Amino acid sequence: MTELTPSPALTENIARNRRRWLIGAMAGVAALGGVGLAWRTYPPQSILPTAESGLWQLEFAGLGGGTFSMASLRGQPVLLNFWATWCPPCIEELPLLSRFYREHSTKGWQVLGLAVDQMEPVKQFLAKSPVTFPVALAGVSGVELGRSLGNLSGGLPFTVVLGSDGLIAHRKIGKVSPENLLAWASLK
The missing domain is CATH 3.40.30.10 (Glutaredoxin)
Incomplete structure (x- = not known):
């Protein structure tokens, strides 16, 4: 049986996509946190x-x-x-x-x-x-x-x-x- 090894280009592409996903997720969490803070600090009438x-x-x-x-x-x-x-x-x-x-x-x-x-x-x-x-x-x-x-x-x-x-x-x-x-x- 032959073991398949991904090419360096494929490995780099996978790593780049993971970084993009992680950065996007972090931005989403930050945005939700900001919305939550704005909701909590909504000014009183x-x-x-x-x-x-x-x-x-x-x-x-x-x-x-x-x-x-x-x-x-x-x-x-x-x-x-x-x-x-x-x-x-x-x-x-x-x-x-x-x-x-x-x-x-x-x-x-x-x-x-x-x-x-x-x-x-x-x-x-x-x-x-x-x-x-x-x-x-x-x-x-x-x-x-x-x-x-x-x-x-x-x-x-x-x-x-x-x-x-x-x-x-x-x-x-x-x-x-x-x-x-x-x-x-x-x-x-």
């Missing part, structure tokens, strides 16, 4: 922006020129959605948010899409896929605003639900579901 701390004084670039003022939404329940044209889950949830706005705007609900993006891609996207709610441009500063509202990772999409009292009632990192919207609709 008391330190997040409220009506008293300046959220309602913010203004954003409007898509048609001019500005969109958060003050115009004050005193109403608001669904504030951070999204971008390059974010597939963001794009997937926009029809749900449009439907929510159509069905609940008569009950006082406001929806504002804050694009963490550049003006031209947002305009081009909305020309092809319009939404029923207002959209304003937050740009890269939208990431910091999202963080101040509890999105420590800066991930998109990110949704914040504000009660008519101006306090944060809910936060959702990731794509909203019909069940989320149904639960939020009962808030005042």
Whole structure:
């Protein structure tokens, strides 16, 4: 019987693949650890922006020129959605948010899409896929605003639900579901 010995090239290839797998696994563990830490240190509601701390004084670039003022939404329940044209889950949830706005705007609900993006891609996207709610441009500063509202990772999409009292009632990192919207609709 002949003993088979792998070639040096095959041995090196196997070793390289093992190193890649090990590095990938370590990166995955580190990422999960970071998510766990972010979850554990999620800021309490008391330190997040409220009506008293300046959220309602913010203004954003409007898509048609001019500005969109958060003050115009004050005193109403608001669904504030951070999204971008390059974010597939963001794009997937926009029809749900449009439907929510159509069905609940008569009950006082406001929806504002804050694009963490550049003006031209947002305009081009909305020309092809319009939404029923207002959209304003937050740009890269939208990431910091999202963080101040509890999105420590800066991930998109990110949704914040504000009660008519101006306090944060809910936060959702990731794509909203019909069940989320149904639960939020009962808030005042």
